[in-house]
Amino acid sequence: MSLLAQPQSMLFETPLALSSGASIGGYRLAYETYGQLNAAKSNAVLICHALNASHHVAGVYAGQEHSQGWWDNMVGPGKPVDTDRFFVIGVNNLGSCFGSTGPKDLNPATGHAWGAAFPVVTVEDWVAAQARLLDALGIEQLAAVMGGSLGGMQALSWTLQFSQCVRHAVAIASAPNLSAENIAFNEVARRAIVTDPDFHGGDFYAHGVLPRRGLRIARMIGHITYLSDDVMNEKFGRELRNAVAGGDGYRYTTQDIEFQIESYLRHQGDKFSEYFDANTYLLITRALDYFDPARAFGGDLTAALARAQAHFLLVSFTTDWRFAPARSREIVKALLENRRHVSYAEIDAPHGHDAFLLDDARYLAAVRTYFNRIAQEVGA
């Protein structure tokens, strides 16, 4: 039986000071919880989302059988993060577009949508906002904080910003910062959005249009970096979508779809451009760019992670070229140099960065084993 999910929302009146120096008050966070908080309040697990996901981590909404949460294979009754034992919380990050306050909402100072004027938010800001939500829920310490990709960065940041409040951190397919190439891909996506005439400097809401062209390009670029070259070749290869009979099958066209991979990418881009907020895309990719805990320590990650007290599980995937195993190993090394407890699994999976969302048996087993240990430790 599927878990029934119920979106909730909490309003925070007290302004939150942001990394940029700005602050934001009167904001809402959308969240969901699954399972029961135990009497000792020791079994809470916070799940942090990546670029285009939300608080809807697991389960389905009543009457919507295809509304599975984005990590429904990981979180739920009897699943690796077992909601029969843990109280699991998903939060939509500030600046996102799925229920928490973001650029498409009204800026109380102007009465118009925030648009590009929404304050720049960082991983650290998100973690600070999540901590306020946990306060409000009466949770003083997390059994674990967990996330993949950008979510893993939040998990890591939790252990630095609130080191006493986190027993375990699980960071999957993550990195201690973005490489120049990572930033470059983000920048191309942002330029595609910002230079779309329908972006209107971020005020497209008032014009009744969406910068679909830019969002499509951004999503297509993203998808290429989520998949491995191998899995793309296996799934699509050089297969034609609609080969002409006879001869070499080519239609000889520069603008129409010829190869299946083109059809797939265009479809992904079209879907995304209808539901994702363009200003949110800018904000979230910038949060990725800015994350760099070693920065304040002259680039010394070991020094940066000295504050962390949590125990860690890190997982990476061999074919992930967006956040390659070497990036996870940097974190492992820095934690070990601080004599922290670290488990690390490097999973030989073909799917690239996307693997963190997929059903790889070894991966799910590694997480399950780790959470069994946490459950014993916290009495869940």
Added chain:
Amino acid sequence: MSLLAQPQSMLFETPLALSSGASIGGYRLAYETYGQLNAAKSNAVLICHALNASHHVAGVYAGQEHSQGWWDNMVGPGKPVDTDRFFVIGVNNLGSCFGSTGPKDLNPATGHAWGAAFPVVTVEDWVAAQARLLDALGIEQLAAVMGGSLGGMQALSWTLQFSQCVRHAVAIASAPNLSAENIAFNEVARRAIVTDPDFHGGDFYAHGVLPRRGLRIARMIGHITYLSDDVMNEKFGRELRNAVAGGDGYRYTTQDIEFQIESYLRHQGDKFSEYFDANTYLLITRALDYFDPARAFGGDLTAALARAQAHFLLVSFTTDWRFAPARSREIVKALLENRRHVSYAEIDAPHGHDAFLLDDARYLAAVRTYFNRIAQEVGA
């Protein structure tokens, strides 16, 4: 002393039948030659260009001291391809925008610029057009045909289409076809161009505009794939362009330049969008997509290359992830299975795909050695 380059042009009235079934007549090819054709006409070397290059391979134009050809480090007096010994020919491909007939030229059938109606051209078509030029120059056999990237594909195709006319083929940083990921990057670039409102379905010439936004995005994507992650980290890393004094130095902006890599990419995109023809970009990326000599042999590259009679030098670069060494090795393997003479150098260079244009001593020495051998063989 620099070689003085002199662009030339030749008109071909007889229609050329193209792979697509279309044909084109009354077209011009721009070309340059360096060195002297010997009496035996045995010392001709054809250089094929990649995406955004031209017939201007080597030397400078009179009075323009910074007008070096794109492979001036490789071709010239005393250089690896020594114009004191070889008669070297550079040709701008049909459909390009640097002097040969292309989309921005008048379509005689309509009296307007060809635009998107310019016929789709393939690597095979380019080779056929190059062969006509060589006929007109009185050259029956090439001492060598040489190119990097897409130029290497043309060199390979020469050995299949005109197997008796090529003694040696030198294919650098090349591949027997594009992978799904390669096609994907091309497709994103094309979509950025085609969905730019200033593209006007390819008829932007008549509107007095250029689809600069799309071309910028296309070029930025291209540049990311030309460089290795390592060299990007070394050249740009996470360096800020204009750090704010105090604090973490970030300006906290989603639309302005923050990192040096962003500045570099935007600059490359801006430059490119001013001089490169958008319809040519579509045509050339499609020629890349379509190249696949094994296609007519059910994917069997060994069977496809059985026709080749030339001797080969292949070169790849370890950090090239656009056309990785494994792709060159596929060609080497297929040639060896046909018992052809193959030399192969895998150069441990940090620069990614761009390495084929750069001054790596081992790379240049490998090419020099190979051309010394050719010179002895052909009496150059």
